[in-house]
Amino acid sequence: MISTFKANTEYKYSLYIKLTEEGYNAGYRFGENTALSLNGEVIDLNPDYVSISEDGGLAQFGYVLTMTPTDKPSFVTGGVNMDGKINLIDAIMVQKNSLGIIVFTDEQLALGDVNKDGYISLVDAIMIQKYALEIISDFD
Numbered sequence: 001m002i003s004t005f006k007a008n009t010e011y012k013y014s015l016y017i018k019l020t021e022e023g024y025n026a027g028y029r030f031g032e033n034t035a036l037s038l039n040g041e042v043i044d045l046n047p048d049y050v051s052i053s054e055d056g057g058l059a060q061f062g063y064v065l066t067m068t069p070t071d072k073p074s075f076v077t078g079g080v081n082m083d084g085k086i087n088l089i090d091a092i093m094v095q096k097n098s099l100g101i102i103v104f105t106d107e108q109l110a111l112g113d114v115n116k117d118g119y120i121s122l123v124d125a126i127m128i129q130k131y132a133l134e135i136i137s138d139f140d
């Protein structure tokens with residue numbers, strides 16, 4: 001699963017709907033005009049592309065997301081000040097949080113826990129520092 005998106009990058013995601021074996025054996029097939037109805041209400045999937053498998057048993061609704069830069073808060077792992085960049089400011093903020101000097105929001109807590117051990121510590125601060133200084137290239 002992707003949790004970090006790069007600016008000016010195109011991402012594609014798809015929704016797959018598969019017929020049950022029972023439905024397939026009963027002769028049901030997906031077609032280009034297949035509509036999804038939930039509780040009697042037709043859901044407008046509005047996909048960028050639709051693809052039906054050759055045997056009609058699988059429908060794929062595809063979407064294209066383009067990431068564009070914005071001034072709004074950016075959610076990048078390690079980027080606790082949410083400016084979309086990971087630098088020494090973030091490392092210092094994580095350090096201060098781990099020492100109880102500043103309080104983080106839930107989002108910041110999630111972004112700052114770069115080693116994903118469930119809490120913010122100096123280990124996270126050091127990892128962010130190393131990332132900012134290009135000593136490491138990711139947090140894995």
Ligand SMILES: [Ca+2]
Binds near residue numbers: 114115117124
């Ligand atoms: Ca951590």
